[in-house]
Amino acid sequence: MEFFLKLFSNYMLISAGAAWLVAQICKIFTGMISCGKKKINFVSLIFESGGMPSSHSACVSALAASAAIYYGMDSAAFAISIILALVVMRDASGVRREAGKQAELLNTLADEINSDVDIKLQEKIGHSPLQVIIGMAVGIMVAVMVYIITDSVGIVPLV
Secondary structure (H helix, E strand, O other): OHHHHHHOOOOHHHHHHHHHHHHHHHHHHHHHHHOOOOOOOOOHHHHHOOOOOOHHEEEEHHHHHHHHHHHOOOOOHHHHHHHHHHHHHHOOOOOHHHHHHHHHHHHHHHEEEEEEEOOOOOOOOOOOOHHHHHHHHHHHHHHHHHHHHHHHHHOOOOO
C-alpha cells in the first residue's frame, strides 16, 4: 500500500502523466477541427501517435519542468530529464516524421499497384515542429499548474 501511496504522490510522475493526458485530450479537439464534418473515431484520436499537440513532447517537457521546479536547474534530475526531452522531441519531429512520410508513399504505391492490398501502414506517427513546440508548452504549463495546485492545498509531493 505504501508503494502506491508513494507512486501516486510523486510530483514528477504526476506532472508527466497529467501532461500526456491533457495533450491526448487536446487531440480530440484538434482532430475535430481538422476533420471537419467527417466521422471521427475518438478512441483512435486519444491513443494514436501523431497529431496536435505532441503528447510525447508534453510528457517529457513536464518531466523536465517538474525536475527544474522541484530540484532546481543545477540538479542531476533536471539534467537527465532535459536530455531525455530533447532526444524524444527531436525523434518525434525527425525520424518518426520521416517514417510517416515513407508509410504514406508506400501506401500510395500499394494502392496504385494492387487495389486488393489490405495492409495499410500507419502514416501519422511523427510530428511537425509546431506540434512538438505546442506539446512542449503544454507540458511546461501542466507541470507548473500541478505544482501550484499541490502547493496551494498543502500537499507535499514526494519525489
